[in-house]
């Protein structure tokens with residue numbers, strides 16, 4: 114809908130207020146209620162215990178609680194949407210959000226606040242589970258990389274989300290009680306908000322992408338039948354990203370009257386995050402070397418992820434670069450960049466993981482032909498949607514513009530066309546996944562010849578996960594345990 | 604549907620610098636993207652699965668390889684960092700002879716003042732080839748002053764001054780955008796920058812309907828707000844003289860010293876209790892709500908016109924009789 118409105122420079126379909134509410138809802142729902150919980154809550158909850166040979170998470174009831182909290186938070190957000198919406202952008206910049214906006218800021222903030230606790234509890238649960246519940250023989254360095262990635266993610270969730278909660282409480286205080294915190298008219302400091310907000314929200318990017326990286330490590334390994342090249346580098350790079358991610362929030366503030374020195378430090382540190390990300394991409398690529406590569410749908414998503422994440426990551430270097438960022442920050446360049454990471458990365462990872470584990474979760478296979486087709490459609494649609502936005506951004510098209518000068522129209526039209534292709538790409542899987550629940554071929558316990566413990570129990574797994582807790586005797590990704598006869602390649 | 608532009612105009616002295624840096628970044632990005640794409644393609648075809656039974660041999664992790672592919676990108680990244688920081692450094696350092704322009708953003712318009720007294724809304728006329736320095740603040744929420752053709756952007760934040768500068772290099776008409784989301788009509792908070800030949804600019808300045816310079820307007824405000832009842836040019840009474848204040852170092856009652864710049868004077872007017880001049884009582888009333896942000900910058904220009912800091916901080920009356928530049 115947002116893309117359709119941007120077909121014409123003057124925007125005929127909605128008013129500016131409606132447009133502003135739409136992009137705010139899009140951001141809030143996608144980030145706080147979809148991307149942050151998607152992989153951890155769906156795939157993580159299901160497979161993390163399975164993969165380390167546990168019967169369940171350490172605290173099943175807390176897990177249920179965190180699910181309820183997410184639902185309650187979601188209800189607040191839906192209420193806010195139905196009651197009239199919010200128009201602050203998902204970033205809630207002050208003093209607009211505290212003093213000037215007269216939309217449903219509090220209800221939305223409350224929703225995010227509650228959902229935040231869900232995130233904290235999930236993180237806590239994962240950390241404890243990984244520390245305490247590993248099956249005999251499942252040493253730290255035998256854990257699948259998916260588990261490592263979730264460990265790193267959980268650290269961020271537990272350490273970062275409270276800051277977001279505090280920030281939202283401060284917004285509440287200023288908006289309701291007019292206590293001067295952020296609004297200079299009340300004696301506050303508006304830029305302080307940005308520091309607090311990005312202290313959480315930059316690491317939150319890694320909450321979204323790290324689990325997807327974990328999924329990709331699994332996929333690349335299975336479909337090339339090779340252990341991940343540089344296993345320990347990939348494992349530690351997740352932790353490194355989680356830690357470094359807390360030190361770079363100021364790169365969102367290069368033009369926010371932050372001092373030159375602060376700008377320099379944050380730019381410098383931002384480049385450090387690039388290294389562990391690069392290490393992952395190189396190691397995935399190297400894993401393919403002398404592998405036995407097959408091209409089932411999850412692998413196509415994994416390739417798609419590497420391609421799009423590479424572009425997303427490299428354009429991140431542009432934004433970390435002070436001289437360039439001054440020009441492109443708050444333009445479509447940023448929009449394109451984070452969609453390459455979030456949609457091209459996180460959602461590709463999610464879909465790849467969903468296809469990969471679908472047989473395990475449901476006991477049914479999805480239809481391979483349709484799935485390959487939709488993976489291709491999504492890849493093409495995605496690039497058509499977001500690549501033109503890099504050009505738009507460098508041309509100077511600011512983000513969150515309901516109307517725009519007419520010279521930007523061609524690129525906007527391309528982008529909208531891409532979005533329609535992308536939408537088709539997303540609808541196909543929804544249809545065939547539902548179809549497969551009834552009509553899909555019955556899945557064996559290990560259709561991909563994978564090594565993880567989750568494949569050593571029936572599909573779908575019994576309530577207790579395992580008949581008998583397995584004993585681990587090999588490293589992760591040791592395919593000699595699953596492939597019968599050995600034919601060497603290379 | 605119109606043209607398909609792919610690259611923005613280069614119309615300031617920063618633009619080529621930023622673009623050259625962009626070329627470097629693009630080269631690095633294309634190199635790695637293409638490199639990784641091709642490698643994956645090659646491996647995918649070369650090592651495709653030929654039999655369902657095959658099991659590849661284990662390839663040991665190469666320590667040197669890991670180090671090489673961490674260090675080389677890091678080196679390339681450090682070039683990006685230093686290059687980018689050096690441009691940013693220049694962008695933060697307006698030359699002393701820059702033409703000062705005062706900008707006030709409010710939902711949803713730009714209000715600009717030239718020290719000669721011309722005022723503009725959503726338009727800014729400036730001469731080509733001369734550095735221009737903007738001192739900006741907002742009356743309400745955060746906005747951001749963005750001129751893509753100049754490659755400059757700086758947030759306009761309520762409650763403080765931010766500055767940016769540029770030297771236009773090509774006469775023409777360029778977009779001015781608000782780049783920080785600021786509410787309903789954010790996307791209509793746009794305007795034009797007119798870069799003119801120096802002669803045209805002079806004509807434009809002379810042709811305007813300005814009623815005296817900013818300092819003149821400031822002086823009028825100074826009288827109408829009765830600042831002069833307290834602040835005497837010779838510093839008699841219980842209030843400091845403002846003559847020669849601008850740019851000087853002020854000793855505060857808490858022992859600290861601050862530079863009397865735009866922000867300091869703004870704060871003295873709107874939050875006089877925040878910083879008290881040593882030896883004086885906090886009796887100055889706040890003028891918050893009595894004077895607009897535009898009025899404040901006029902007062903600042905007036906204070907500036909009272910003279911640069913010189914050796915005699917306690918001014919002599921003669922200096923005051925000539926407030927004009």
Ligand SMILES: [Cu+2]
Pocket residue numbers: 314315318361362364365
């Ligand atoms: Cu960030």
Ligand SMILES: [Cu+2]
Pocket residue numbers: 745746747781782783784785786789790792
């Ligand atoms: Cu705006």
